[in-house]
Each structure stands twice: as C-alpha cells, then as structure tokens.
Amino acid sequence: MKRTIRKVAVLGSGVMGSRIACHFAGVGIEVLLMDMVPKDAQESQDKAARNKLVNDALQAALKSNPSPVYSKEVVKRIRTGNFTDNMKEISGVDWIIEVVVERLDIKQQIFEQVEQYRKPGTLVSSNTSGIPIHMMAAGRSEDFQQYFCGTHFFNPPRYLRLLEIIPTPQTKPEVVDFLMQFGSLQLGKTTVLCKDTPAFIANRIGVYGIMAIFGLVDKLGLTIDEVDALTGPVIGRPKSATFRTADVVGIDTLVKVAKGVADNCPADEQRAVFTIPAWLEKMVANNWLGDKTGQGFFKKTKGAGGEKEILTLNLSTLEYGPRQKPKFAGLEAAKPVEDLATRLKMLVQATDKSGEFYRHFHYGLFSYISHRIPEISDELYRIDDAMMAGFGWEIGAFESWDVLGVGKTVSKMKEAGYSVAPWVEEMLAAGHTNFYKVENGKRFYYDIATKACQPIPGGEAFIVMKNFEGQTVWKNAACRAYHLGDDVIGLEWSTKMNSIGGEVLEAIQKSIGLAEEKYRGLVIANEGANFSAGANVGMIFMLAIEQEYDELDMAIRQFQQTMMRARYSSVPVVVAPHGLTLGGGCELNLHADKICAAAETYIGLVELGVGLIPGGGGSKEFALRAADEMHEDEPETITLKNRFLSVATAKVATSAQEGMEMGILRKGRDEIVLNQGRRISEAKRSVLELYDSGYITPIPRTDIKVLGRSGLGTLLTGINGMLRANYATEHDALVARKLAYVMCGGDLSEPTLVSEQYLLDLEREAFLSLCGERKTLERIQAVLKSGKPIRN
Structure with missing residues (x-):
C-alpha cells in the first residue's frame, strides 16, 4: 500500500522529543506532542495545568540556540497534550514516535497504552539509544511488532543528519524500506540501516573513538588542550574535537554508553577500551558533567576584568587552569595544507609526538571498524555514512584508511601490534586495494559478502x-567544470572559505560559454563546508590600500558582468547553495x-559589515525586486x-526557509532541498526541466521603477533615527x-523607470567611493585578521 505521513505523535517532550517534534513540523507535518500530567495537576481540570510539562518543554526548545525550527511559523503545526487526556488521539496519526526516559519498564508501559488506541498498520518507533529494540516490543500484538522498529535521531535533530533505522526480526521489510526513503x-536525513546491537553504529564507533583517545591521553601524557587541537578540523572533524564534544553531549551520557558496550558486548576484542578511567569516574562523582552542569573538561569563568574566560581541567590534579596553546611541529607543518587527504598523510608521517598520536589513533580505529563487520553492519559504507552524518566527520573511517593506503597501513598496523579482521586481508589478497572506487561518476564499495565491488545503493x-x-571539461587552479551526464555541466571551486575571486569569475564565464556551445545547462555547486563566504575581500583590500582604483573598477565590472552573464545566458543556470552563502555568493x-538550496543555507548580503554595499549586482537586484513587489494598495x-533594511542590517537568513521569507529565494520558483546530499542532483534535474520545457533567455530589464527623492527621504529619515538612537555608527550611516x-x-x-545597467553603474560608483574610506579599510582589515567585523 502507498503510505503517507501527514500527522505524527511524539510521546515525550524532553530535549529530544520536543526537538524531534520541531523538526517534523519544520518539514510540513502536523505533530501531536505529549508528555505526562504533572504530579500537582493530577486532580486538576485546568487544561493548561495538565499540559504544563509539555508546554514548558516546547517553549524551552523554541527559545534554544541554535533554533530547532527553520521558521517560527512552523510552531503552528505542533499541538500539545498529555498521556492521560490525549492518548486516544493517536488513532488518527500515521506514525507514533516514543521518546520517553531510557527505562525499559516505562517504555513498555507507554507501548501498552499505545496499543489500546493505535490503528492497525500505524508505524511505531522508539528513539532509544541504549535499549535493545526487540525488548521493547516484547508482549505486543503481531501487528504492532510488524510495524515497530527503532528510529534513532541525533541531537539536535534539525542539524545532525543521521537517522539510524533499527528493525527487529518481526519488522516488515516494507516498513524498513519506507522509513529509509x-x-x-522528507526529513532530509542520512538514513543508515543498523543491526540491533548495543549503541547501534554511530555511538558504538564514536564512543570507542573517544574512549581510545582517553587511553592515549594516559599513554602519551597528553593534555586536554593538546588532544582537542589534534582531533578537530585539522583531521576533518568538528571544531568541538574530543573533549569539547564530550562536554556538549554530557559526560554522564558518554559514560553510560561506554559502560553499556562493556557490559553487553563480551565478544568485543576492544572491550577493555571502554573501561572508565579513574579521573572520569571522579568527574561523574563530582557532578562535573559538561555544559549541563556548568563544568566538565572545560569551565567558563569571569576574569579579573569581567571578561569571559574558559579554563581547562588538568586530568592529573583535577584542577582547572588557563588554556594552553599546544605546539607540535607535525601539526604546524600540516595545518596550512588545504587538501584533507594530503594533510592526513603528513600528520600520520610526522616524527614528533603528534605523529605518534595519529598513528595510534588511526591504527586503533581501523582495527576496530574492521572487526565490527558483520557484527554491527554487513556493509562498510554504512559505518562511514553514520560517522559523517552523526558525528560530523568530513570523511568516514574506511575512506580515511583508503587515503593512507590500505595495504601499506595494514603492514604498519601489524608492526605496531594492531590486528585487522581477516576479510581485509582476503580483500587485499584478491587484488582489491581500496574500500571505495569511482567509475563514471558512480561510487562503488567493497562488499564483504560477494567479495566484489558493488555500487552504493541509491547513489x-x-x-x-x-x-x-x-x-573534467575545463579547469583552472581553483575551479573544475565537469560533465555530469545528460549534457549538463557542473562547476565547483575550492578556495579559502570558497570565496569568489578572479579565477572563480573566469570559471563561471567559461562554464556558461561551454554550456551555451554544446550542453543543455549549468549547475553551480560545491561540497565544501560552505557554498561561499563572498567575494575575495583580500584582493579588494590590497587594491584599495594601494589606491589602484582603475584595477578595482575593472574587478567590480568583471563581477557584475559575470552575474549578468549568469542571468542572461542562453541555457539554464541553476545554483545549489548550502551553509554560508554570503555577499558575492548570495x-x-x-x-x-533557479536556486536549489539545502535547508541549512545561511544566505544574505553582508557587505555593510565591512563598510561596503553589495557591488556585484546585489543592490541592483534588491532594488529591482522591491519595484516588482510594489502594490497600488500600499x-x-x-x-x-x-528590502533596504535587509541589506543595511546585513541580515543573514538562518535557514533556506527564512531566505525565502526574506525574498532572496523566490516562492514558486526556487526550491528547498531538505537532504543536503540531494541538492546537486535536484539542481541537475531542474536544469533539464528548464531546458526541455523550451528555455528562453530573459530580456534585460529597462522598466525598473525607482522612487528617487521620495524614496530617499523616507530611507534617510530612518537612517538618521538609527544614528541618533545609537543603533548605528557614523560610518554605518554613511554606508x-x-x-x-x-x-x-x-x-x-520623481519616480522613474530605469535599466539594470543604470543601477549597476550607481552601485559600482558607490562601492568604489567606499573603498576609499579609511573606516571601511579598517573593517576589511579586521575581518582579514580575525574573521570578525568591527564597529567603528
């Protein structure tokens, strides 16, 4: 049967339950969020009192930072209730998600209630992270068990892309297939099929990694600050690295998962790694559990001058002290290298203590993941998918092993006393030298069952x-244009923060030219951490400081002409942004x-922050859109x-949905793609749709209504008001x-109809004049030095 999800019930409104409810509402699904009736309201007839627990939890979630919703409007889709008064309403929902406290007896009581009202065939799942899935369904009806499984979201559900699907032996295959799809x-998740083993996949591998690092701390005599410097972005991991991650997750949670693996996985050859160190036991006893208790491995305090200071725990003395900047020659040598693969090789080969750490760290991890197949997964790619989506790793563990060379690394692992699972040696002996390979744009993985490379399903x-x-059909030092199949070109670039400079502008022009010559259209996207932080302000600063105004004028013209080339090309140009999409990227x-934006796209025109106005057509485009939006009745x-305020306040949308509300994305034309990994394929599909529907090049606009002095008077009055109220500095007001x-x-x-080129010329002149302002140059310099703007 065709299954649709229009309404879900979320049972449990704690940190996870309330945020899962917010995420479902954010993707357009109606939600019934329920929790217990507070003890002091058991006899009350007052609905507000009986729903106080769930209402307070939802409000706390909505006020949290980062926000659990794409737009404040989505809260209208969430209705609250309680288990006593509203459980009967689950008969009208399509999916029931249990998110109550991690106790088997309580979960079983909840499911007993659920079965009284649940309609046969309705999906039921648990978000548990530590209780075997099959145990929760014990004693339930056959229909309940057939439509029941684990659906483990990671916190925060909006931002962490992993959704582990854990069926029981009784779960119908079609239920698993439906939830995976x-x-x-619809939820924008990386769905990973897991076996019903302790901690499933991501937590099993992730907590092993953290506990193994705890062991290396004692073995190599490392400090917290040193470990976090070694295990963060430099190896493709989040900024929170190891100890900061533990503080955010909760040290008690980490200990609970580690003990759960040690207690329930007697056959795990690395079971000893999950033994809790004495200093960690002491921290739990002291209630130093991380962010939730105000201190853990780190502690925030106020210095003598009242400024915030972060102290680090000394694991030997269990006393807090000032943070220390680690110094490792191997780390410092590799840091400037942009390419992660090259950087990893350098780090592992380093001859100092950092190299020793990286060798032990990687050899232990590689050994562990090899032995987890087929225990926790039959396919190796699922382990990599889980770690990238759940723990924010840039590349997976098996992919890292490929980077370092599988055969070479296995030899060195053995020399260092680390074992590998027999299937890895069988793979190498059969002539397969990598876990992954790419052919004709498709990615294949080594499949242990068939002992051959197989395409990744759904790829x-x-x-x-x-x-x-x-x-590759064209490239320069920073950019590559590829043939993505079906006569569509794809352009990506790799610069610092994916900024847009001369090489990128050249690539956009060249790619459009190639597409117009013999292809059906162009997709512009990349797989960096962010789409683009904007124009290359370093180049602007250099030309301005040297007063090379002719060169600067030419650079601005080139940027404007490139944007207009994208607008008026003879083939469709579709952009697929994600992450930061600022300034020139916007x-x-x-x-x-057309824009096919990932849901997590943070887009806006931010040039005011560096004392400039949008100079690549952004000011023109907002004036044009404002003119198109004018109505006779207002x-x-x-x-x-x-439109002016969006630019003047350098407002950045906190999601693609907010970008649409701001008018950067166009309703009915642009598209929001919930699953970031699908945005490029959606962009390609859009190119083909636009082309096949008879794409016609737009006609340059000469009918843009501008208001002249009448509009200026209104805007200048507002600017002066902001200045007098100290919301803006003198330089803010000038810009x-x-x-x-x-x-x-x-x-x-008087109001006049003008052309796009007229507005572009005004924009360029204003931009150039601001480049001559000392305070603008001070702002640009501050951003280049620290990454943060100043208010001067």
Whole structure:
C-alpha cells in the first residue's frame, strides 16, 4: 500500500522529543506532542495545568540556540497534550514516535497504552539509544511488532543528519524500506540501516573513538588542550574535537554508553577500551558533567576584568587552569595544507609526538571498524555514512584508511601490534586495494559478502562533484567544470572559505560559454563546508590600500558582468547553495534561473559589515525586486524599505526557509532541498526541466521603477533615527546612505523607470567611493585578521 505521513505523535517532550517534534513540523507535518500530567495537576481540570510539562518543554526548545525550527511559523503545526487526556488521539496519526526516559519498564508501559488506541498498520518507533529494540516490543500484538522498529535521531535533530533505522526480526521489510526513503527525502536525513546491537553504529564507533583517545591521553601524557587541537578540523572533524564534544553531549551520557558496550558486548576484542578511567569516574562523582552542569573538561569563568574566560581541567590534579596553546611541529607543518587527504598523510608521517598520536589513533580505529563487520553492519559504507552524518566527520573511517593506503597501513598496523579482521586481508589478497572506487561518476564499495565491488545503493540520487573528475571539461587552479551526464555541466571551486575571486569569475564565464556551445545547462555547486563566504575581500583590500582604483573598477565590472552573464545566458543556470552563502555568493544565487538550496543555507548580503554595499549586482537586484513587489494598495516605500533594511542590517537568513521569507529565494520558483546530499542532483534535474520545457533567455530589464527623492527621504529619515538612537555608527550611516542612493535610483526628482545597467553603474560608483574610506579599510582589515567585523 502507498503510505503517507501527514500527522505524527511524539510521546515525550524532553530535549529530544520536543526537538524531534520541531523538526517534523519544520518539514510540513502536523505533530501531536505529549508528555505526562504533572504530579500537582493530577486532580486538576485546568487544561493548561495538565499540559504544563509539555508546554514548558516546547517553549524551552523554541527559545534554544541554535533554533530547532527553520521558521517560527512552523510552531503552528505542533499541538500539545498529555498521556492521560490525549492518548486516544493517536488513532488518527500515521506514525507514533516514543521518546520517553531510557527505562525499559516505562517504555513498555507507554507501548501498552499505545496499543489500546493505535490503528492497525500505524508505524511505531522508539528513539532509544541504549535499549535493545526487540525488548521493547516484547508482549505486543503481531501487528504492532510488524510495524515497530527503532528510529534513532541525533541531537539536535534539525542539524545532525543521521537517522539510524533499527528493525527487529518481526519488522516488515516494507516498513524498513519506507522509513529509509522517507527519512532521506522528507526529513532530509542520512538514513543508515543498523543491526540491533548495543549503541547501534554511530555511538558504538564514536564512543570507542573517544574512549581510545582517553587511553592515549594516559599513554602519551597528553593534555586536554593538546588532544582537542589534534582531533578537530585539522583531521576533518568538528571544531568541538574530543573533549569539547564530550562536554556538549554530557559526560554522564558518554559514560553510560561506554559502560553499556562493556557490559553487553563480551565478544568485543576492544572491550577493555571502554573501561572508565579513574579521573572520569571522579568527574561523574563530582557532578562535573559538561555544559549541563556548568563544568566538565572545560569551565567558563569571569576574569579579573569581567571578561569571559574558559579554563581547562588538568586530568592529573583535577584542577582547572588557563588554556594552553599546544605546539607540535607535525601539526604546524600540516595545518596550512588545504587538501584533507594530503594533510592526513603528513600528520600520520610526522616524527614528533603528534605523529605518534595519529598513528595510534588511526591504527586503533581501523582495527576496530574492521572487526565490527558483520557484527554491527554487513556493509562498510554504512559505518562511514553514520560517522559523517552523526558525528560530523568530513570523511568516514574506511575512506580515511583508503587515503593512507590500505595495504601499506595494514603492514604498519601489524608492526605496531594492531590486528585487522581477516576479510581485509582476503580483500587485499584478491587484488582489491581500496574500500571505495569511482567509475563514471558512480561510487562503488567493497562488499564483504560477494567479495566484489558493488555500487552504493541509491547513489544515483546523490551527485558528488569530485566523483566526475574523469569527466573534467575545463579547469583552472581553483575551479573544475565537469560533465555530469545528460549534457549538463557542473562547476565547483575550492578556495579559502570558497570565496569568489578572479579565477572563480573566469570559471563561471567559461562554464556558461561551454554550456551555451554544446550542453543543455549549468549547475553551480560545491561540497565544501560552505557554498561561499563572498567575494575575495583580500584582493579588494590590497587594491584599495594601494589606491589602484582603475584595477578595482575593472574587478567590480568583471563581477557584475559575470552575474549578468549568469542571468542572461542562453541555457539554464541553476545554483545549489548550502551553509554560508554570503555577499558575492548570495549575489550569484540572486542572478540564477533557479536556486536549489539545502535547508541549512545561511544566505544574505553582508557587505555593510565591512563598510561596503553589495557591488556585484546585489543592490541592483534588491532594488529591482522591491519595484516588482510594489502594490497600488500600499505606500510604494514599504517594499523598498523592507528590502533596504535587509541589506543595511546585513541580515543573514538562518535557514533556506527564512531566505525565502526574506525574498532572496523566490516562492514558486526556487526550491528547498531538505537532504543536503540531494541538492546537486535536484539542481541537475531542474536544469533539464528548464531546458526541455523550451528555455528562453530573459530580456534585460529597462522598466525598473525607482522612487528617487521620495524614496530617499523616507530611507534617510530612518537612517538618521538609527544614528541618533545609537543603533548605528557614523560610518554605518554613511554606508547606508550610499545604499539608499543606489536603491532609489539616485537623486531623481520623481519616480522613474530605469535599466539594470543604470543601477549597476550607481552601485559600482558607490562601492568604489567606499573603498576609499579609511573606516571601511579598517573593517576589511579586521575581518582579514580575525574573521570578525568591527564597529567603528
């Protein structure tokens, strides 16, 4: 039967339950969120009193930072209730998700209630992370057991992409297939099929990794600050690295999972690694559990001057002291290297203590994951998927092993006393030298069962640009254009923060030219941490400081012309942004035929922060859109003012949905892709749809209504008000006046119809004049030095 999910019931409104409810509401599903009736309201007839627990939990979630919702509007889809009064309403939902306290007896009581009201065939799942899934369904009806499984979300559910699906032997295969597909498409998750083993996949491997590092701390005499410097972004892991991650997750939670593995996995050859160190036991006894108790491995305090200071725990003395900047020659040598694969090889080969740490760290991890197949997964790619989506690893463990060389590393592991599972040696003996390989844009993995390389299932829905290196049609030092199949070109670039400079502009122009010549269209995307932090402000600063204004004028013209080339190409241009999409990166999206944005796209025109206005067509485009949005039944200045304020306050959308509400993405035209991994394939599909529907090149606009002095008066009054109220500095006001001048079409005596080029010329002149301002240069310099703007 065709199954649809229109309404879900979430049972349990704690940290996870309330945020799972928010995520479902965020993707458009109606939610009934329930919890217990508070003890003091058991006899009360007051609905508010009886729902106080669930209502307070939901409000706390909505106020949390980062926000659990894409837009504040989604809360309208969440209705609250309690187990006593509202459990009967689950008869009308399509999926029941249990998220109550981690106690088997309580979960079984809840499921007993659920079975009284649940409609046959309704999905039921548990979000447990530590209780065997099959035990919770014991004693339930056959229909309940057939539609029951584990669905383990990671916290926070909006941001962490992993969803582990854990069936029991009784779960129907079609239920598993549905949840795998629904989780990927509708919830935007990386869905990973897991076996019903302790801690499933991600926590089993992730907690092993943390506990193994704890062992290396004692073995190698390392400090907390040293370990976090060694295990963060430099090896493709999150900034929170190891100890900071433990503080965020909760040290008690970490200990609970580690003890659970030690107690329930007697055959685990590394069971001893999960033994809790004495200093960790002492921390739990002291209630130093991390962020939840205000101190853990780190402690926030106020210094003598009242400024915030972060202290680090000394594991030998269990006393806090100032953070120390670690110094490792191997680490310092590798840090400047942009390519992760090259960097990993350098780190492991280092001859100092950092190299010793990396060798032990990787050899132990590789040994452990090899022995976990087939215990926790039959396929190795599922382990990598789980770690990347659940723990934020840039590349998976098996992929890291490929980078370092499987055969070479196995030899060194044996020399160092680390074992590998027999199947790895069988794989090498049969001539398979890697766990993964790419052919014709498709990724294959080594399958232990068939002893052959197999395509990763569902891979056709996920386009990864680097997999098409064999189909490169053009490249320069920073950019590559690939043939993605079906006569569609894909362009990506790799620069610092994916900033847009001369090489990127050249690549956009060249790719459009190639697409117009013999292809059907162009997709612009990349797989960096962020789509683009904007134009190369370092180049702007250099030209401005040397007063090379002709060169600067030429650079701005080139940027504008490239954006207009994207707008008026003879083939469709579709951009697929994700993460930070700021300044020039936003301007490129504004000029595309269509945007296929990841839900987690943080987009905006932020040039005011460095004392400039958008100079690559952004100011022009906002003026154009304001003109198109003007209505006869409201003052013309309202839409102009709203557009102006978005730029003047350097507002950045906190999601693609908010970007749509701000008018950067266009309703009915642009698309939000919940699963970030699918955005490039969706962009390619959009190119083909636009082309096949008879794509016609847009006509350059000459009918843009600008308000001249009438609009300027309104905007200047607002700017002066902000200045007098100390919401803006004198320089903020200067920059805002320049922006207002451009968006109003200059000092015109009456509303006038103008062309895009007219506005681009005003924009460029204003941008150039601001590059000559000392305070603008101070702002740019501050961003280049520290990454943070200053208010001067």
